[in-house]
Amino acid sequence: xxxxxxxxxxxxxxxxxxxxxxxxxxxxxxxxxxxxxxxxxxxxxxxxxxxxxxxxxxxxxxxxxxxxxxxxxxxxxxxxxxxxxxxxxxxxxxxxxxxxxxxxxxxxxxxxxxxxxxxxxxxxxxxxxxxxxxxxxxxxxxxxxxxxxxxxxxxxxxxxxxxxxxxxxxxxxxxxxxxxxxxxxxxxxxxxxxxxxxxxxxxxxxxxxxxxxxxxxxxxxxxxxxxxxxxxxxxxxxxxxxxxxxxxxxxxxxxxxxxxxxxxxxxxxxxxxxxxxxxxxxxxxxxxxxxxxxxxxxxxxxxxxxxxxxxxxxxxxxxxxxxxxxxxxxxxxx
Numbered sequence: 001x002x003x004x005x006x007x008x009x010x011x012x013x014x015x016x017x018x019x020x021x022x023x024x025x026x027x028x029x030x031x032x033x034x035x036x037x038x039x040x041x042x043x044x045x046x047x048x049x050x051x052x053x054x055x056x057x058x059x060x061x062x063x064x065x066x067x068x069x070x071x072x073x074x075x076x077x078x079x080x081x082x083x084x085x086x087x088x089x090x091x092x093x094x095x096x097x098x099x100x101x102x103x104x105x106x107x108x109x110x111x112x113x114x115x116x117x118x119x120x121x122x123x124x125x126x127x128x129x130x131x132x133x134x135x136x137x138x139x140x141x142x143x144x145x146x147x148x149x150x151x152x153x154x155x156x157x158x159x160x161x162x163x164x165x166x167x168x169x170x171x172x173x174x175x176x177x178x179x180x181x182x183x184x185x186x187x188x189x190x191x192x193x194x195x196x197x198x199x200x201x202x203x204x205x206x207x208x209x210x211x212x213x214x215x216x217x218x219x220x221x222x223x224x225x226x227x228x229x230x231x232x233x234x235x236x237x238x239x240x241x242x243x244x245x246x247x248x249x250x251x252x253x254x255x256x257x258x259x260x261x262x263x264x265x266x267x268x269x270x271x272x273x274x275x276x277x278x279x280x281x282x283x284x285x286x287x288x289x290x291x292x293x294x295x296x297x298x299x300x301x302x303x304x305x306x307x308x309x310x311x312x313x314x315x316x317x318x319x320x321x322x323x324x325x326x327x328x329x330x331x332x333x334x
Contacts, residue, residue, distance in 0.1 A: 031298030050313035231261030
């Protein structure tokens, strides 16, 4: 399916570093962060998805498995995936089925919640070889990115039909993906200084230029007011785009150009959390969109190396992450 592309223009303001950061005041540093060591060495555990207090799923990208952690006991259950799957991301549906992105084999897989049998859904176009990040929409269907193939896709679960939308900008590298309150799809194009918007009714794709050509957005969050929040991995900013007004605002992160913001999450109070991966140990940074202030900074106990993707679990008020130190971790907020 071809997509019509619109290039958006926007006003832009760059805000100075918040006084709280500059002066070292009113910043919470005693964050409640815990990590669990994964027993399968050097497998890059990543993208945990919390289902309950006792069930958190993650994938081992380097070990070609999915696994379930019981945080209450520390026990882990491993499910081996098809050979060479290279799972990049996984999400869990309301029925308990685990859906993973087979990043190296061009399929999206489903792990049955009872039998652990695996169903493979191939991409309809062999050029789309690397499903990357998955997310559910309100109907329970899956939208996803394919980074190096340069596509955004939708999997309708009832029919197993996969629809594909090419990103017209070459080597755009569609990466993080989220669903807005109005049901529209937003994607950051990591290979460019652009965002992408997809109308789910028409499958029309719109590209929106960021205010700086050097920006490289990697992950994003969306607040209830419809603003699109992104971390600029290259230059070290937290940015917000308001689709209603077509305006941007950006705030320099505490570690500046060295911050390399990667994993992001939005908590139940609407705060934005990012992890600075350009500093070691990696650091969690919390930002309040209402006051426009950074209010928390905390180091990852294992160092982290790189925290790539995070998931907020509302029922337990926790943010889950996988780290390149071969750990799965949790930031408890309450």
